[in-house]
Amino acid sequence: MSHTLFDTAPDFSQPIAVLKHCHDRIRKQLETLRKLLAHLPRHGADAEAQQAARAVLKYFNNAAHLHHQDEEHNLLPMLQATARGADAALLAELTPAILAGHEQMDRDWSIIKSQLEQIANGSGTALSADDVARFCEAYADHMVVEEGQIAPMAKRLFSPDQMAQLGSAMQLRRGILPALPTSQVPEQHAAPVNHTVADGVVLADLRLDYGRASLTEDDVLDDPIAQFGKWFEEALHAKVNEPNAMSVATVDADGKPSSRIVLIKQYDHRGFTWYTNYESQKGRQLRANPHAALLFFWSELERQVRIEGKVVQTTAEESDTYFYSRPVKSQIAAIASRQSAPIANREQMEANYDAVAAVSGEHPLRPAHWGGYRLDPERIEFWQGRRSRFHDRIVYVKQADGSWVKERLQP
Structure with missing residues (x-):
């Protein structure tokens, strides 16, 4: 029931293929999970069961979350910015379910995870068939939608520049040197500034290259x-x-x-x-x-x-x-504040607010x-x-x- 986790992945210059490869690895881990479910009643938490539990834990504790982030932070936002017409309508219909699916699978995983941890250390043999079935079915349905609808749309709509940006963001998320210069990947903005470099040089290097969409004279409306x-x-x-x-x-x-x-x-x-x-x-x-x-x-x-x-x-x-139409407290604040005028301290501001509130009642003018x-x-x-x-x-x-x-x- 064991298998290697390190099968060869497509290059990040093909980010949609990488996402499909992630799905293939998920399917392998789900199959391991099903085999483990059948293995435990006969053999208990033996060495093979412990190895299988550790493999599933390793993947879903790490790689699966990165895969979800690829979709939530890059793939879906880029599609939302690019899709038009029927594509945009389909995306609007599918996206909430995809995001809700991620949340549900995370909740289901937290239940299975605690069971697998005990199997992995040999202290338990309990693995719920219902929990495993729900988790596997949710992932299977989820991947069908993404491979049948989302991936083909991305392949059809994304420009080479957008594909490069998506691939570079995915690399950076995994700690791999991006194919694009790191300054051209939006996620790089979260990296800490190296204060050992002169401030002027650091600021000069803060350059983000864009590439998610284009704008032509034919794209814009007359009004x-x-x-x-x-x-x-x-x-x-x-x-x-x-x-x-x-x-x-x-x-x-x-x-x-x-x-x-x-x-x-x-x-x-x-x-x-x-x-x-x-x-x-x-x-x-x-x-x-x-x-x-x-x-x-x-x-x-x-x-x-x-x-x-x-x-x-x-x-x-x-x-x-x-x-x-504003909340009453906002109405009172508008009356109490002499906007842009100096004031001694916050306490005086609060006192002014309380004074107005005392005389304004529920219907300030x-x-x-x-x-x-x-x-x-x-x-x-x-x-x-x-x-x-x-x-x-x-x-x-x-x-x-x-x-x-x-x-x-x-x-």
Whole structure:
């Protein structure tokens, strides 16, 4: 019932083949598990049983988790960023079940693991046939979906650059020198900085090459707001971390710029809307100079959107609608805080909050100094990262009649 665990694997230049090879090794370990189940009643935890238990433990404690991470952190996100139309719909249908399957198999493994550990050290012979059957069936069904649907889609959609990036990420996860320079693999960003090197040199070496997607003039829609909506939906679908976070850059009366991150609350053909304190630094700067720039950066998709235009306040009715949709505690915080103004300490902030809460009750009134801003876009640029800093940039510029003209910019 024994077999070698070190059969020859495909090269990481063929990452989908490597994933299939992982499935083949899983099947071998599942077969070992079934044979062990039959072996124990006749022979107990003898040397052969202990060896088999250790082999299964070794694989599912280590390699199987790496395989799941390959899919969760690289393969599926890359497909989500690339798939369109029927492919995207199928992926949206399959992905939740695949991720749920990983979680279920991890739970099932934790049960079998404790049984195998006792067999491996000769202290026990119990191995539940029901637990083994459930574990094996779950993996078998899971692999059928991935080999029948996910792998063919990846082979069909991924460019050579994407295949290289996927393979390099998988190598790095296993402690193998990637086929790409390590600076071109996103996972390398988690590596600690070598502080023995001069800071300037280290920073200069922090260069990530991109290659998950491309952007051509034919890819983008004629309407930049619709195109933004398309990318925003893809960011949501790809579970980008806070896709609604955007940088707002403003300039004061002396021409000095400043920027900060806020959360977009609405976008439509009128523009891009967020809410804040009108007496804050950005509020004062927008009174002096109503022109501003927004920036969305979705690193998981290697995309950014730059938006420039003139800012106006939303109507009182719009500000009311959003203010009263917020949790009461957030409403009280908006009233209590003189945003951007100095204060002695946190304790004073808390005291101000408590004072407002004491008089506001459950229905605070929106203060006149708090409301919305809407940037009416005049220029919108869509940026898609590409290899060797040869990025794709498509910009839309609004014309006097309200129409948009788009063109490609050099990186």
